[in-house]
Amino acid sequence: MYPEDLKYTAEHEWVRSPGEAEGSLRVGITDFAQEQLGDIVYVQLPAVGDEVTGGETCGELESTKSVSDLYAPVSGRVVARNEQLDATPEKINSDPYGEGWMIEIVPADPNAFDGLLSADEYRAQVEG
Amino acid sequence: MSVTTHEDEVTSGSNEEPDVPEELARTALYERHVELGAKFAAFGGWEMPLQYQGIVDEHNAVRGEVGLFDVSHLGKVSIIGPGARAFVDSCLTNSLDKIEAGEAQYTLCCDESGGVVDDMIVYLRSDEELMLVPNAANSDEVVRRLTEAAPEGVDVRDHQRRYGILALQGPNSDAVLAALWIPVGHDYMSFVDAHFHEIPITVCRTGYTGERGYELIIPWDDVHVLWDALIAAGEPQGVVPCGLGARDTLRTEMGYPLHGQDLSKEISPFQGRAGWAVALSKPSFWGRDALAREKESGPARRLRGIQALDRAIPRPGMTVTAGNSGTGTVTSGTFSPTLRQGIGLALLPSEVSEGDQVTVDIRGRSESFEVVRPPFVKSSPS
Numbered sequence: 001m002y003p004e005d006l007k008y009t010a011e012h013e014w015v016r017s018p019g020e021a022e023g024s025l026r027v028g029i030t031d032f033a034q035e036q037l038g039d040i041v042y043v044q045l046p047a048v049g050d051e052v053t054g055g056e057t058c059g060e061l062e063s064t065k066s067v068s069d070l071y072a073p074v075s076g077r078v079v080a081r082n083e084q085l086d087a088t089p090e091k092i093n094s095d096p097y098g099e100g101w102m103i104e105i106v107p108a109d110p111n112a113f114d115g116l117l118s119a120d121e122y123r124a125q126v127e128g
Numbered sequence: 129m130s131v132t133t134h135e136d137e138v139t140s141g142s143n144e145e146p147d148v149p150e151e152l153a154r155t156a157l158y159e160r161h162v163e164l165g166a167k168f169a170a171f172g173g174w175e176m177p178l179q180y181q182g183i184v185d186e187h188n189a190v191r192g193e194v195g196l197f198d199v200s201h202l203g204k205v206s207i208i209g210p211g212a213r214a215f216v217d218s219c220l221t222n223s224l225d226k227i228e229a230g231e232a233q234y235t236l237c238c239d240e241s242g243g244v245v246d247d248m249i250v251y252l253r254s255d256e257e258l259m260l261v262p263n264a265a266n267s268d269e270v271v272r273r274l275t276e277a278a279p280e281g282v283d284v285r286d287h288q289r290r291y292g293i294l295a296l297q298g299p300n301s302d303a304v305l306a307a308l309w310i311p312v313g314h315d316y317m318s319f320v321d322a323h324f325h326e327i328p329i330t331v332c333r334t335g336y337t338g339e340r341g342y343e344l345i346i347p348w349d350d351v352h353v354l355w356d357a358l359i360a361a362g363e364p365q366g367v368v369p370c371g372l373g374a375r376d377t378l379r380t381e382m383g384y385p386l387h388g389q390d391l392s393k394e395i396s397p398f399q400g401r402a403g404w405a406v407a408l409s410k411p412s413f414w415g416r417d418a419l420a421r422e423k424e425s426g427p428a429r430r431l432r433g434i435q436a437l438d439r440a441i442p443r444p445g446m447t448v449t450a451g452n453s454g455t456g457t458v459t460s461g462t463f464s465p466t467l468r469q470g471i472g473l474a475l476l477p478s479e480v481s482e483g484d485q486v487t488v489d490i491r492g493r494s495e496s497f498e499v500v501r502p503p504f505v506k507s508s509p510s
Contacts, residue, residue, distance in 0.1 A: 038167075038373075039184040041463040042439050060491075062441055064183040064463050065373055067491070093182070 001031050001123075003097055007113055008122035011055075011071040012036075014097060017113045019104035021079040025113055028101040029061070029070070029092065032126045037063040040092045043085045045070070045103055050078045052105060054112070059102070061092070072105065074112035080104035155200035156292050156351045164369055172265030174201035177371040186374035187465040190337050191507070193366035194298035196358055197375055199343070200351060203248075203267025204291045205260040207274065209282035213255040219277060219414050220250065221397065223407035229254050231318045232334055234405050236397055237262070237270050238415030242422055243393030246270050247385070247402065249334055251319055259345075261293070263387050273414075292351035296358060297341030297378075300365040305331070305342060307361040312342070316510035324354060336375060338382035338507040380462050380471060383433055383502020389444055390431055390459045390473050398427045399475065401502075429456065429475045433502040434486065436470035440495035442488050443472075448497075450486045453479040458488060466505045473502070 006014045012033035019026035034040065042062040052058040052072035059070035081103050084091060092100035107113065117125070152175035161168070166177035177198065179186060189195045207216055217224045222235035229252055237245040246266035251259040262270045267288060274284045296304060302312040311322050311331055319332040330345040346354050359367060376386070383401065385391045391400040396419065398406070407413075408420055434442060442448075442461030449455050454477045461472030472488075476499070480486065484499045 038179060039182045041184075041468075042441065062463070064377060064465070065178070067441075067443075090184075 002119040004119045006097070006119065007116035008119065009071065009073045009116060010125060011073075012126075013071060013073045015073050015113060015116055016101075019080070021104045021106070024079050024104040024106045025074065025076075026101050026104050027073055028096055030122070030126075031096050034093050034096045034100070037061060037066060037068060039064050040089045043089045043092070043102070045081045045085070046078045048078055048081055052076060052078060070102065073116060074105060074107045075109065076105040076107040076112070078103050079106050153201070155198055156348050157198045157200065157355055160352060160355060161198065166371060169372070171201055171372055172263060174264055176201055177369075179371040179373045180369050183371070183373040183377060184465045186368055186370040187377050189366065189368035190298045190339055190370060190374065190378055191466060191505075192298070193368070194296060194300035194304055194341075194362060195337075195368050195370035195374065196355070196362065197295040197297065197370045197372070198292070198351075198355070199295050199372075199375075200292035200348070201264040202293050203260070203262040203264060203270065204287040204293070204345070205262065205267065205271055205274070206285045206287055207258045207260065207278075207282060208256060208285070210256060211279060212258055212282050213252065215277075215279060215282050216250065216258050216260075216274075217410065218412060219274060221406040221413055221415070221419070222250075223410055224250070224252060226407075227252055227317075230320070231315075232332060233317065236391075236402060236405055237273065238397070238413075238419065239393060240415055240418065241393075242396045242415040242418035244387060244391040244395065244397060244400070244402070245273065245393065247387050247391055247405075251330075251332065265388065289348050291345050292348050294344045294346065294351065294354055294358065295335055295337075295341065295375075296344065296362075296367075297335045297337040297370075298339050300362075300367070301339075301341045304358060304362040304365050304367060308357055310344075324357065327353060329354065335509055336384060337378040338384070338503060338505070338509055339378070340509055377462050377465055380460050380473070381464050381466055381503060381505045382507065383473060383504065385431065385473070386460060395431070395459070395475065396422055396427065398422050399429055399431060401431045401473075426478060428478060430478055430480075431459065431473050432476050432480065432482070433500040433504060434458070434472045434474050434488070434497040435467075435500050435504060437485070437496040437498055439470070440488065440490050440493070440497075441470035442474070442490070442497065447489045448474045448476060448486050449489070449494075450476055450480045450484065453477045456480070456486075464504055470497075471504045472497075
């Protein structure tokens with residue numbers, strides 16, 4: 001449910017280091033988040049080249065019944081976005097940690113990853 | 129990630145709920161829903177399954193195969209006694225002269241100003257016996273109004289927990305019932321009484337999905353027997369348990385109004401696409417004078433279908449701008465699983481017509497929609 005090799009945010013994003021692009025972190029939403037949202041039908045992601053600020057909104061996820069903001073887990077520059085999600089947003093539901101990834105960010109602070117939540121810390125948050 | 133839910137969208141009459149809701153009621157199938165992993169939501173005072181596996185899959189099962197819904201939260205009201213039929217005809221908007229015993233009809237309970245207290249199906253058993261199925265949130269109010277008006281000898285009785293209702297909807301629904309020797313194939317909007325083993329059931333060719341299907345009225349304590357039998361018999365037909373989330377996307381694709389959103393005390397039948405169920409030919413019924421005046425002058429606003437021209441989903445309460453004609457409001461909106469597009473119903477100034485382009489303010493973005501005539505998908509319940 002919450003892979004040990006990932007880091008997490010309180011806003012239900014996961015972060016993988018490294019991403020595919022050089023020096024980047026890959027970002028998606030957790031299994032808990034996709035389960036809460038239900039069938040995701042539209043995804044709005046920042047464009048490649050956008051600067052994002054950690055803890056601030058950088059996109060939007062819309063499901064049949066709800067809308068939610070996507071928060072940037074760290075500050076930095078967007079270097080990749082998952083273009084597949086425009087046509088097949090349901091990949092976020094079926095494979096949130098794999099094909100359902102969303103963006104890659106080159107963090108402004110190279111140590112930003114270390115400051116995020118561990119799998120155990122995140123699990124404690126969502127499972128109370 | 130902060131989630132803004134739109135569950136009010138499927139909660140009929142939610143705006144009439146008190147701020148601190150009483151404890152939610154549960155149907156006889158609550159444990160079944162828990163075992164199936166349902167997510168629950170409040171609907172008119174009831175804790176009902178919103179979805180099991182997912183709204184889109186459940187929706188598609190009903191359009192393509194068959195789905196089973198627990199809609200036991202709906203009201204069940206019997207009206208029995210000499211002159212029962214004439215009494216109901218003198219209160220509700222549609223004309224019972226259009227149907228015969230054994231048939232059902234969509235009708236409205238209006239107030240004197242022509243506002244809609246509730247919409248419902250009336251089942252005509254005989255001149256002395258009818259059954260109403262109003263919305264859960266409004267059942268008490270409908271019972272109250274009818275009881276107050278009932279003549280001597282006509283008994284209005286609330287059977288909320290005496291019966292449960294299952295809706296089996298989809299092109300394979302006949303095959304599922306036939307496998308259980310339950311009668312099928314009667315006309316759309318008609319009903320027959322039958323037995324499943326010793327259990328008396330009423331099999332109605334009605335529904336709220338736009339697909340061929342049935343609604344079964346079953347004694348409350350026996351609903352689980354029918355649920356289990358339908359799930360088992362439906363397996364070869366691809367039956368899927370469906371929540372009220374899919375019921376809402378299915379009805380929205382058909383443009384069927386939902387009371388509390390698209391019809392209300394503030395939204396009259398002529399505004400809300402339900403004028404066809406108002407029989408002004410009848411000498412009197414609740415709200416007749418006000419409705420006759422509105423029909424004469426023409427409603428100031430009308431409920432229209434809107435379909436996204438881009439990737440946008442309208443939600444209830446959003447503002448619609450219709451060029452020089454003014455503004456309106458989205459009353460229902462969802463992602464259409466069939467069209468894979470945003471669709472909705474919106475109250476728009478009467479000057480707006482089909483084919484016009486309007487914009488909807490979606491969280492600060494101006495998104496383009498086309499005004500269309502529902503249904504949004506080609507489907508027929510008959």
